[in-house]
Amino acid sequence: LANQQAECAALSAKHRHLENLVRELRRDNTELREQIARVNDEAEDENSLAESDKHTRAQSLQVSQ
Structure with a gap:
């Protein structure tokens, strides 16, 4: 039972970490x-x-011609 609780805690921590990365x-x-x-x-x-x-350049060329 203690082993399952440790696994569950580790998976929960990993899940939180992944959620933070996604965020x-x-x-x-x-x-x-x-x-x-x-x-x-x-x-x-x-x-x-x-x-x-x-x-503007085209207009100035027309004016100067």
Whole structure:
């Protein structure tokens, strides 16, 4: 009986440890998704500025001709 109780306690501890690992992985996953979203937003902003610069340059070329 003592052996079964020890096994049960060990399995419970392992289960808690695994639950904590899953919780940490989910939190890390959320943080990484947020970072990716920020990087994508920044890249879109840079692309918008680049397109706007092309338009401005094209207009200035038309004016100078």
